[in-house]
Amino acid sequence: MLRILSSATKCLSARHCSGFLSRMKFMKKLREDDVSCAAVLQNSCVFLFHHLSPLLQRTERETFRPAVLFSSDVLSILERLGSDKSLLNESVLIGCSEQNQPQFCLDVGKLDQAAVEKECGGNFVNLKKSFFLLTEADAPLVAKGQALLRWHQTNRFCSATGQPTHRNQAGSQRVCRSSGAVYYPKMSPVVIVLVSDGRRCLLGRQSSFPLGMYSALAGFCEMGETLEEALCREVAEEVSLEVQSISYSSSQHWPFPQSSFMMGCHASVSPAHTLLSIDHTELEDARWFTLEEIDTALQVKTLPRRGDPLTVWLPPKHALANRLIAEWAMRQRGNRVEP
Numbered sequence: 284m285l286r287i288l289s290s291a292t293k294c295l296s297a298r299h300c301s302g303f304l305s306r307m308k309f310m311k312k313l314r315e316d317d318v319s320c321a322a323v324l325q326n327s328c329v330f331l332f333h334h335l336s337p338l339l340q341r342t343e344r345e346t347f348r349p350a351v352l353f354s355s356d357v358l359s360i361l362e363r364l365g366s367d368k369s370l371l372n373e374s375v376l377i378g379c380s381e382q383n384q385p386q387f388c389l390d391v392g393k394l395d396q397a398a399v400e401k402e403c404g405g406n407f408v409n410l411k412k413s414f415f416l417l418t419e420a421d422a423p424l425v426a427k428g429q430a431l432l433r434w435h436q437t438n439r440f441c442s443a444t445g446q447p448t449h450r451n452q453a454g455s456q457r458v459c460r461s462s463g464a465v466y467y468p469k470m471s472p473v474v475i476v477l478v479s480d481g482r483r484c485l486l487g488r489q490s491s492f493p494l495g496m497y498s499a500l501a502g503f504c505e506m507g508e509t510l511e512e513a514l515c516r517e518v519a520e521e522v523s524l525e526v527q528s529i530s531y532s533s534s535q536h537w538p539f540p541q542s543s544f545m546m547g548c549h550a551s552v553s554p555a556h557t558l559l560s561i562d563h564t565e566l567e568d569a570r571w572f573t574l575e576e577i578d579t580a581l582q583v584k585t586l587p588r589r590g591d592p593l594t595v596w597l598p599p600k601h602a603l604a605n606r607l608i609a610e611w612a613m614r615q616r617g618n619r620v621e622p
């Protein structure tokens with residue numbers, strides 16, 4: 284069995300960079316210079332995927348972390364499993380750790396899954412499950428890796444000429460040599476908004492959500508829209524409310540169902556106009572929640588099962604919706620005047 288290393292344990296490329304600025308410059312160079320990137324790949328961390336499912340390893344504390352191998356370990360596995368070692372060159376650059384360790388991801392879907400799992404002492408777990416098994420720190424990097432690998436797998440041909448596209452070594456772009464068209468990985472912009480009437484906040488659920496889960500309203504931005512226009516349209520479409528003011532909170536990359544760029548906002552509506560008219564083609568339910576109800580929902584740790592009494596619970600901390608709700612709750616607690 285091979286050793287699986289946390290990305291913090293070795294620092295092979297410290298001489299290349301130190302601190303945030305030099306790390307960013309180093310990454311830029313790797314994206315632009317195929318020769319440097321190929322050389323660095325020989326001495327890097329690699330996150331393995333199998334048909335887009337990341338390789339996870341159980342820790343001593345019965346939690347999970349992404350299994351991180353060194354390129355030399357990956358080459359040994361490829362050799363032992365009788366695969367062409369050039370497969371390593373299909374790795375895609377995803378980052379550089381604070382310890383200055385370049386990080387790549389590689390899909391070994393061509394190899395036997397069980398054989399790789401045995402070699403590595405881990406399991407390939409589909410992204411939806413693994414995203415929530417991982418810590419808030421590890422999940423985004425794994426999601427980014429999967430998103431990039433998926434993009435490469437689904438953009439192998441030029442949409443103008445039908446000719447094959449060719450990736451650069453870092454995997455940050457693909458080029459059609461026939462037309463010269465350059466393709467970059469894409470995300471769909473999505474607005475997510477926590478609407479408040481000053482006293483309560485508005486949450487909704489789609490029928491596809493797990494039982495009892497309510498979240499902030501969200502929707503894809505349409506071509507040509509500003510963030511603010513998309514937000515007002517989505518709230519109008521889904522619950523027939525007119526938003527009065529908007530403030531930006533924060534953003535996140537969201538891998539489900541495919542790469543979205545989520546932009547999180549707070550918005551207010553007039554307390555005199557809070558009557559909901561729900562578009563049931565989009566939402567199964569939407570309701571106003573008091574601070575007490577939100578506090579209770581934030582406490583729910585074990586998810587309800589079918590047959591259990593209906594308990595409202597909220598998206599986990601990995602989701603921007605959770606942050607918006609927590610921000611709102613904190614602000615409400617601060618505003619509350621004790622009798």
Ligand SMILES: NC(=O)c1ccc[n+]([C@@H]2O[C@H](COP(=O)([O-])OP(=O)(O)OC[C@H]3O[C@@H](n4cnc5c(N)ncnc54)[C@H](O)[C@@H]3O)[C@@H](O)[C@H]2O)c1
Pocket residue numbers: 471473475498499500501502503517537539540541543545565598601602603604605
């Ligand atoms: N991270 C979070 O906290 C969080 C919380 C809620 C929702 N989300 C995500 O936000 C996204 C959007 O939310 P929604 O489902 O309510 O959106 P939505 O209200 O826009 O409705 C989805 C529908 O929009 C259409 N659509 C338009 N442009 C699309 C595009 N580029 N890609 C896919 N469908 C498109 C499709 O018909 C789709 O069925 C979802 O992917 C969801 O996973 C994330």
Ligand SMILES: [Mg+2]
Pocket residue numbers: 500501502521565
């Ligand atoms: Mg929606």
